[in-house]
Amino acid sequence: PLVLGIETSCDETGIGIVRGHTLLADALASSVDQHARFGGVVPEVASRAHLEAIVPTMQRALDDAKVTLADIDAIAVTSGPGLAGALLVGVAAAKGYALAADKPIYGVNHLAAHVAVDTLEHGPLPEPAVAMLVSGGHSSLLLVDDLTNGVTPLGATIDDAAGEAFDKVARLLGLGFPGGPVIDRTAKEGNPRSIAFPRGLTAPKDLAAHRFDFSFSGLKTAVARWVEARERDGEPVPLADVSASFQEAVCDVLTAKAIEACRTNGVSTLVIGGGVAANSRLRVLAEERAAKHGIEVRVPRPSLCTDNGAMVAALGSRLVAAGVAPSRLDLPADSAMPLTTVSVAG
Numbered sequence: 001p002l003v004l005g006i007e008t009s010c011d012e013t014g015i016g017i018v019r020g021h022t023l024l025a026d027a028l029a030s031s032v033d034q035h036a037r038f039g040g041v042v043p044e045v046a047s048r049a050h051l052e053a054i055v056p057t058m059q060r061a062l063d064d065a066k067v068t069l070a071d072i073d074a075i076a077v078t079s080g081p082g083l084a085g086a087l088l089v090g091v092a093a094a095k096g097y098a099l100a101a102d103k104p105i106y107g108v109n110h111l112a113a114h115v116a117v118d119t120l121e122h123g124p125l126p127e128p129a130v131a132m133l134v135s136g137g138h139s140s141l142l143l144v145d146d147l148t149n150g151v152t153p154l155g156a157t158i159d160d161a162a163g164e165a166f167d168k169v170a171r172l173l174g175l176g177f178p179g180g181p182v183i184d185r186t187a188k189e190g191n192p193r194s195i196a197f198p199r200g201l202t203a204p205k206d207l208a209a210h211r212f213d214f215s216f217s218g219l220k221t222a223v224a225r226w227v228e229a230r231e232r233d234g235e236p237v238p239l240a241d242v243s244a245s246f247q248e249a250v251c252d253v254l255t256a257k258a259i260e261a262c263r264t265n266g267v268s269t270l271v272i273g274g275g276v277a278a279n280s281r282l283r284v285l286a287e288e289r290a291a292k293h294g295i296e297v298r299v300p301r302p303s304l305c306t307d308n309g310a311m312v313a314a315l316g317s318r319l320v321a322a323g324v325a326p327s328r329l330d331l332p333a334d335s336a337m338p339l340t341t342v343s344v345a346g
């Protein structure tokens, strides 16, 4: 099927078009620069930016794919989770296009879309698989038996998300926002073993109740304390070493638990999605560790890891192909949409 996907859950206005597993267009407009001076996404600013960007981005996606709205078989849109006002812009636009062109509409889960996008790069996902979703708002391990039916949570962060930790640490190091890409770059010049930062929820006493859960707020605090101590002593802060050691602590725990989740569940495919999946060290370490256990790691290219419209189109395409009924035209924007809901029922 030819499916158009609309994404507006946070600060990226994304419109993607796919045919089956083939990506035809992935148009993106970001308001990230408008949020940089606030050190985080400002919801009201994001909503206004979506409203300005949505129609031109739609035009660009259709032009890039060399199709018209009439050619499209279905429209998929992020229904949640995300910022309420931001979601509303995409959902309202999708309804308008669906109504005007008389097309079925699918309100889909943004997090399931982060998992589905890998099919555009590596083809159908072998199921069951374990999915590790690591982004600005989430860090979860999920068991995926059939993505169209929902996923089973195995564990999640009990405090900060992995991307949030990157953003907060970058901020305290004065590296800017968003933190993930800049820490990734800065870490390349540093020694990941120079500072022993804590690995959250990996002690035997924590593993009993939190085997597949994550905790990153203690790590962030440890980095802050370490930097403060340096500054108190009048010593320069070695940004590259701190970045590399922090990044290593995050990637070590994420990959160790993801592979343990695969082994425990007898699963041989690990798919990683969400903005933090763009991290270069995470990709290498996951590959290295998975190979030892005969586990295949699937991570899409970095531009498909962060928020985009193609991921929504990819999930929509999967739903259409599986014969899932479309949503109704009065589908909601659900800022707290649970992971058990992959698409809004018709």
Ligand code: ATP
Residues within 6 Å of the ligand: 009, 010, 081, 082, 110, 134, 135, 136, 137, 138, 162, 163, 164, 166, 167, 178, 179, 180, 181, 184, 274, 275, 276, 277, 278, 279, 280, 305, 306, 307
């Ligand atoms: P969610 O998907 O949970 O609703 P979101 O949409 O804000 O959250 P994404 O766009 O999926 O999140 O991811 C953004 C996050 O990914 C940010 O926290 C950013 O710092 C992080 N990120 C992006 N690139 C990298 C990288 N190379 N290394 C580490 N983190 C990264």
Ligand code: MG
Residues within 6 Å of the ligand: 010, 011, 012, 306, 307
């Ligand atoms: Mg973003």
Ligand code: FE
Residues within 6 Å of the ligand: 110, 114, 135, 136, 274, 275, 306, 307
């Ligand atoms: Fe996201």
